Amino acid sequence: MSTLKTSHEMEEGGIINIPKSSRNFKTGTWRTFKPVIDESKCIHCAQCVINCPESCIDITKDKKRGAINMDYCKGCSVCSKVCPVKCIKMETDTKEDNK
Amino acid sequence: MSKITLALTGAHAVAEAMRQINPGVVALFPITPQTPIVEKYSEYYANGVVDTELVRSESEHSAMSIVMGAQAAGVRAMTATSSQGLAYMWEVVGATAGLRLPIVMPVTNRALGAPINIHCDHADSMYCRDLGWIHLFCETAQEAYENTLLAIRLAEKVSLPVMVLQDGFITSHSVERVDILDDVSAKKFIGEYKPNNPLINTDYPKTVGPIQLQDYYFETQYQGTIAIESVFEEYLKIGKELEKLTGTKYELFEEYKLEDAEVAIIVSSSTSGTTKEVIDRMRNEGKKVGLLNIKLYRPFPYEAIAKALNHFNLNNIAVLDRALSRGAMPPLYTDIKLSVSSLNKIPKIQSYVFGLGGRDIIQKDIEEVFESLLKGKVKENKTEYIGLRK
Numbered sequence: 001m002s003t004l005k006t007s008h009e010m011e012e013g014g015i016i017n018i019p020k021s022s023r024n025f026k027t028g029t030w031r032t033f034k035p036v037i038d039e040s041k042c043i044h045c046a047q048c049v050i051n052c053p054e055s056c057i058d059i060t061k062d063k064k065r066g067a068i069n070m071d072y073c074k075g076c077s078v079c080s081k082v083c084p085v086k087c088i089k090m091e092t093d094t095k096e097d098n099k
Numbered sequence: 100m101s102k103i104t105l106a107l108t109g110a111h112a113v114a115e116a117m118r119q120i121n122p123g124v125v126a127l128f129p130i131t132p133q134t135p136i137v138e139k140y141s142e143y144y145a146n147g148v149v150d151t152e153l154v155r156s157e158s159e160h161s162a163m164s165i166v167m168g169a170q171a172a173g174v175r176a177m178t179a180t181s182s183q184g185l186a187y188m189w190e191v192v193g194a195t196a197g198l199r200l201p202i203v204m205p206v207t208n209r210a211l212g213a214p215i216n217i218h219c220d221h222a223d224s225m226y227c228r229d230l231g232w233i234h235l236f237c238e239t240a241q242e243a244y245e246n247t248l249l250a251i252r253l254a255e256k257v258s259l260p261v262m263v264l265q266d267g268f269i270t271s272h273s274v275e276r277v278d279i280l281d282d283v284s285a286k287k288f289i290g291e292y293k294p295n296n297p298l299i300n301t302d303y304p305k306t307v308g309p310i311q312l313q314d315y316y317f318e319t320q321y322q323g324t325i326a327i328e329s330v331f332e333e334y335l336k337i338g339k340e341l342e343k344l345t346g347t348k349y350e351l352f353e354e355y356k357l358e359d360a361e362v363a364i365i366v367s368s369s370t371s372g373t374t375k376e377v378i379d380r381m382r383n384e385g386k387k388v389g390l391l392n393i394k395l396y397r398p399f400p401y402e403a404i405a406k407a408l409n410h411f412n413l414n415n416i417a418v419l420d421r422a423l424s425r426g427a428m429p430p431l432y433t434d435i436k437l438s439v440s441s442l443n444k445i446p447k448i449q450s451y452v453f454g455l456g457g458r459d460i461i462q463k464d465i466e467e468v469f470e471s472l473l474k475g476k477v478k479e480n481k482t483e484y485i486g487l488r489k
Binding site for chain 2: 004005006007010011012013014015016017018019029
């Protein structure tokens with residue numbers, strides 16, 4: 001968040017002239033809650049991977065649930081709701097984590 | 100360079116300017132009293148005089164959306180509207196300013212409903228005054244023609260849209276003598292359009308109109324604010340260039356016998372003409388009356404107006420608004436009041452509202468305003484209504 005441009009550095013009218021730059025738009029800053037996974041309970045069913053609206057939960061090469069990309073996780077808690085073994089808990093995100 | 104003198108209405112004078120501009124896209128939708136502008140332009144199109152892509156839209160909201168898209172794509176795009184039409188396109192009008200698209204739109208000022216009314220007042224454009232568009236009021240058909248040409252250059256210089264405002268029916272439908280520039284000179288003045296950031300450029304793909312939230316929206320709004328503040332300088336610069344062709348002086352506002360005036364009226368558009376007639380007559384009777392004719396309304400030239408009103412003799416001023424701001428003082432009055440607040444000797448200012456829904460304002464009315472100013476009848480922060488049956 002510290003690299004925000006000033007009005008003079010920005011293109012006129014908010015035009016984005018760098019293609020494929022939507023990855024730079026880090027929606028993780030919107031987050032109030034963060035998902036915390038209890039690794040001992042996870043059965044790697046990948047329901048959270050499929051249902052994540054941001055597609056920010058990785059799937060590993062050996063077809064296991066990977067890490068959550070916190071740059072884009074908005075803390076919507078869909079993963080927590082769909083988890084069949086209830087191993088994802090939503091916790092309040094502190095400001096430090098959010099950055 | 101040669102001039103062609105024609106008998107034209109204000110609407111047809113603007114259509115003449117549009118013919119010389121020959122925009123890539125014109126989206127049209129009829130609305131009284133703007134209709135003759137797009138009607139005449141359609142005639143040029145049908146006769147092959149212009150090579151515009153003419154789009155008959157199903158509403159003003161669509162017309163402005165089409166123009167916004169076309170201008171973003173990278174061509175000059177125009178539409179014209181009035182009153183309810185302007186209100187209907189309001190959402191997109193704001194968006195074009197936010198996207199910094201240099202669209203020029205002639206507007207014939209007309210009252211807003213309800214009650215429904217087709218005649219002139221300034222409510223329609225006044226309710227758009229905070230949207231980031233440049234507002235240019237025109238007194239005559241001649242001025243409407245010249246300002247439309249000037250507006251193209253100004254819009255493209257500062258990347259902001261411009262409304263060229265003339266009084267509905269009074270100017271738009273009255274035939275006047277209009278000097279039109281020859282096509283070669285006009286086209287040379289207008290020049291070729293070089294868009295800043297055209298959407299249709301496959302070498303440099305880009306996104307127009309992305310979402311901006313808490314982190315960037317504020318900065319983009321500020322960009323527009325900085326841009327509109329540069330208009331004063333650019334308007335005068337481009338005006339100087341056009342002056343060489345037309346012989347007209349382009350000032351931020353017109354001062355008419357204001358220099359030694361003891362009392363003055365401040366008003367815009369066609370009523371300025373009526374006021375000048377009255378001033379000439381009253382001056383012959385030895386009464387020191389003057390006029391400040393508002394032309395560039397947004398951005399508002401607070402400092403320049405304060406300078407013009409800063410002289411020892413000027414005691415009383417009347418600001419004539421052709422629009423209300425219900426529950427508050429009228430818009431032009433408020434702006435003038437703020438302008439003079441920095442002066443050492445602040446003249447007294449009487450607010451008047453006149454001509455709503457096209458109610459006639461005649462020389463006698465103006466004379467009465469001057470007479471009452473000369474008698475010192477000024478109630479600050481209280482609006483008087485000219486010709487109203489209370």
